[in-house]
Amino acid sequence: MNSFATLYDYLIQKNGATETFPFGEDVLVMKVMGKIFALLPLDETPTRISLKCDPARALELRAQYDAIAPGYHMSKQHWNTLTVDGRLPVSLVLELIDHSYSLVVASLKKADRLALEHTQS
Numbered sequence: 521m522n523s524f525a526t527l528y529d530y531l532i533q534k535n536g537a538t539e540t541f542p543f544g545e546d547v548l549v550m551k552v553m554g555k556i557f558a559l560l561p562l563d564e565t566p567t568r569i570s571l572k573c574d575p576a577r578a579l580e581l582r583a584q585y586d587a588i589a590p591g592y593h594m595s596k597q598h599w600n601t602l603t604v605d606g607r608l609p610v611s612l613v614l615e616l617i618d619h620s621y622s623l624v625v626a627s628l629k630k631a632d633r634l635a636l637e638h639t640q641s
Contacts, residue, residue, distance in 0.1 A: 523567035523604040524560070530614060531558055534621050536636045553632045557624040558617060559594070566605035568592070569613070571620035573600045581616075 528548070531537060536552045543549065543559075550558040559570040573581065575597050581588045582600065587607040591599025604613060625633060 524562075526610075527560060527567065527569055527604065527613070527617075530617060531560070534617075536639055537621075552621060552624055553628050553636055555624045555628065557620045566603055568601055568603050569617075570594055570599055570601045571616050572598055572623050573616065573619060574623065577619075585612075 531550045532539065534550075534552065534557075537557075538551050540549045540551055541547065546562050548560040548562060549556055550560070557572060561568055570591050578590075578598070578600050582590065585608060587603040587605065589601050589603075590596035592601040594601075600616070602608060602613060602616065625636065628636070
């Protein structure tokens with residue numbers, strides 16, 4: 521599995537997802553309605569991805585998996601960085617992307633959530 525390509529393909533298909541590079545050309549930042557839900561450094565081996573996470577769940581995941589650490593250069597309470605090197609089940613990584621996206625969408629203003637729902641195909 522090409523970890524970066526697989527992650528990118530999954531991230532970009534999220535409703536309203538946009539890719540940006542606000543921190544320079546080496547970190548892909550995925551946003552929904554202008555809010556970050558994932559950070560994916562380019563050309564990093566092994567591939568890493570930072571995702572928003574419920575604080576209690578973030579702690580549980582860090583305790584359970586050594587490939588999940590507090591968010592790199594992010595709020596350690598609300599972000600995890602996953603090392604995608606085969607130690608984590610692909611299904612868990614995809615679930616955590618969904619979780620991050622859902623948390624960000626839930627935090628949007630009602631008008632933005634409605635606009636996002638309206639763009640859904």
